[in-house]
């Protein structure tokens with residue numbers, strides 16, 4: 131399933147991020163805020179279970195989240211979405227998936243992995259601002275599946291049709307959420323119109 135979360139606040143903030151004159155601080159702030167805004171829709175179908183509590187008035191069988199939640203940013207750029215998501219799901223655990231895309235071959239390379247316990251029982255939300263060829267996200271999904279995860283969501287800001295197609299082909303069981311589906315990739319594998327190199331813009335490395 132692909133869901134493009136179209137909302138005026140998200141569109142406005144994304145426009146700020148797309149602008150080449152936006153500096154590191156505003157780029158970072160808007161990314162984090164969009165991450166938070168997307169959470170509401172991404173978590174809409176989370177399973178609930180019964181919990182017996184007592185309100186000040188009477189005993190009551192209430193609902194509570196049925197599975198632990200793991201937020202799994204793809205380093206580096208995915209880190210920029212974590213705090214916005216944690217502000218709405220403060221009990222979530224955080225996995226780290228270190229991947230970079232080779233600039234020539236566009237192939238993903240793994241350099242770090244660290245997971246919380248019980249990945250097999252958790253809802254795992256992989257986050258990365260950019261879904262370009264889809265190679266990095268597909269590799270990240272493979273990695274969390276090797277940890278036993280079966281309930282996986284992929285949350286990106288900007289996606290290219292090529293990346294969506296790859297994930298739908300390799301991982302049809304994973305729901306994809308985007309803030310925008312852009313036109314295409316250019317000859318260097320960058321999303322058009324896109325927002326440039328997200329990692330460099332977040333961390334000021336270029």
Ligand SMILES: O=P(O)(O)OC[C@H]1O[C@H](OP(=O)(O)OP(=O)(O)O)[C@H](O)[C@@H]1O
Nearest residue numbers: 205206207230231262263264265266329
């Ligand atoms: O869909 P793909 O073609 O794989 O491209 C997308 C990947 O490229 C970027 O990361 P990058 O490799 O630049 O690493 P960084 O976050 O450290 O800058 C981006 O954050 C994704 O992880």
Ligand SMILES: O=c1cc[nH]c(=O)[nH]1
Nearest residue numbers: 262320321326327328
């Ligand atoms: O447009 C793109 C493609 C891959 N990675 C980025 O950061 N931006």
Ligand SMILES: [Mg+2]
Nearest residue numbers: 327328329330
């Ligand atoms: Mg980068």
